[in-house]
Amino acid sequence: MSEHLLDIRVERKTFASTTVLQNIHLQLQPRETVSLLGPSGCGKSTLLRIVAGLEKDFQGELDSRAGEVAFVFQEPRLMPWLTVEQNIGFSADNHYDKAWVAQLIDEVGLTGFADALPKALSGGMAQRVAIARGLYSRPDVLLLDEPFSAVDAFTRMKLQDLLLELAERHAIALLLVTHDVDEALYLSDRVLVMDNRPSRIRQELAVQLAHPRDRRDPLLAQLKALSLTELQRAHVI
Amino acid sequence: MTSKSKPLPLELPSPRSATLSLSNAWRLRLKGLALPVLIILVLECIVRIGWLPSYQMPAPSEIALTLADLAEGALWKHISASLLRVLLGFAIGAGLALVFAAWVGLSREAEAWLEPTFAGLRSIPSLAWVPLLLLWLGIDETSKIVLIAIGAFFPVYLNGVAAIRDIDRKLVEVGQMYGFSRTRLVRRILLPAALPGLFTGLRSGMSLAWMFLVAAELIAATKGLGYLLSDGRETSRPDIVLAAIIVLALLGKLSDGILAGLEKRFLAWRDTFNGQSAED
DSSP states (O other): OOOOOOEEEEEEEEETTTTEEEEEEEETTTTTTEEEOOOTTSSHHHHHHHTTTTTOOOOOEEEESSSOOOEEEEOOOOTSSSSSSHHGGGGGTTOOOOHHHHHHHHTTTTOOOTTGGGGOOOOOOOHHHHHHHHHHTSSSSEEEEEEETTHHHHHHHHHHHHHHHHHHTTEEEEEEEOOOOOHHHHOOOOEEEESSSSSOOEEEEOOOSSOOOTTTTHHHHHHHHHHHHHHHHHOOO | OOOOOOOOOOOOTTTHHHHHHHHHHHHHHHHHHHHHHHHHHHHHHHHHTTSSOOEEEEEHHHHHHHHHHHHHTTTHHHHHHHHHHHHHHHHHHHHHHHHHHHHHHHHHHHHHHHHHHHHHHHOOGGGGGGHHHHHHHHHHHHHHHHHHHHHHHHHHHHHHHHHHSOOOOHHHHHHHHTTTOHHHIIIIIHHHHOOOOOOOOHHHHHHHHHHHHHHHHHHHHSHHHHHHHHHHTTTOOOOHHHHHHHHHHHHHHHHHHHHHHHHHHHTOOOOOOOOOOOOO
């Protein structure tokens, strides 16, 4: 297929003498959601950083036809001296598009918090701001590195639904790294189960369910059992 | 136990709570005044009763009279001379320190070249420069200002470098993600993130500048508060010495207060511990 937004081929990525990634081939289609599922330290974050261009030292090639790629980190990483509004428009310095920022603030459910400082926000709210900052540049692809791992289970579910809604509305493809099996299955069109170090893609699971999904769907439970078996075989759990 | 829920304080800036916090602020200020006032009263009594000889410890009221007396004459000349020296010396020392701190903090290369030299210079007690400065620059203004600049330099430099090196790498990475240029990275992330540390440095630099002012003026001066101190000693007038000390304290507090005010204004975003209130 030549329709893909991203085509990444990593032959080998090493840190000092350890190989963290090996023979990985990953394609992302427009508006598709793909999760990389694996244990901490298996190199999935490194893969994401390679896609984002933060990591340039690897053997392989990155073919990106996506115009704009944005990144949401594991922590919100907001500038504590800037207000919510200024943080969202951070990439455009002080002449950010006010109307667009206001719209994003409404969309992530933070109406009325435009002038709040990050110290006044809860963890979940701060992560909403981080997502809005990611959307500010109108990206084609949003990369997310365990974005909800630091919030409680209920906030996480809300943020997952918010993320799907935003991706749908703005026609964004999502590439998500997670170690939460439920999260990966609930969000994604495809889940790539990663091997332990050196990381390869062990198995690809297609989640053929329309959105909005029901978290209690029996297919999700089946796929969860399957991916847990796969992770066990990979000696991850 | 019954669980009784407290009503949430929803209306935050209501006029009642505003006046309440105002009277709270005054109460805090009064608490701070209690100890000095007590000490002054006790001293006054002790000296009046005669437990302390007044040629050694003049009564506070006597010092106040001396101060009023000086204020009609030479005091303003001394204050303006000292103030000018401190401000000039501090501006030069702190300005250079900020430049070098930024250079060394941002560049590993600059650190390799400069840091060992600064570390060596820092280990010289700054007052050891006095004889050399007097030999090289004479006893007029230049030597005093240079000494004050040296005193102010190191705290500002040290705190500046530490502030830059303490910046959270994760925040810097956000800028790198957006492909920020070096100057943009400095302006948008590094400078604001280093500001708390820079202010700490500036404030301790300012207090050292006052210290070195007194040192410089005690040694050789014809005007200034340090001169007033040594003049009071030579003429056996402890009231003049104490009056000069009080003026120095006030000026030091004033200059630090200005910096603290700036700090509060620029660093309102900090999420820090402010101590526990007595009610908690």
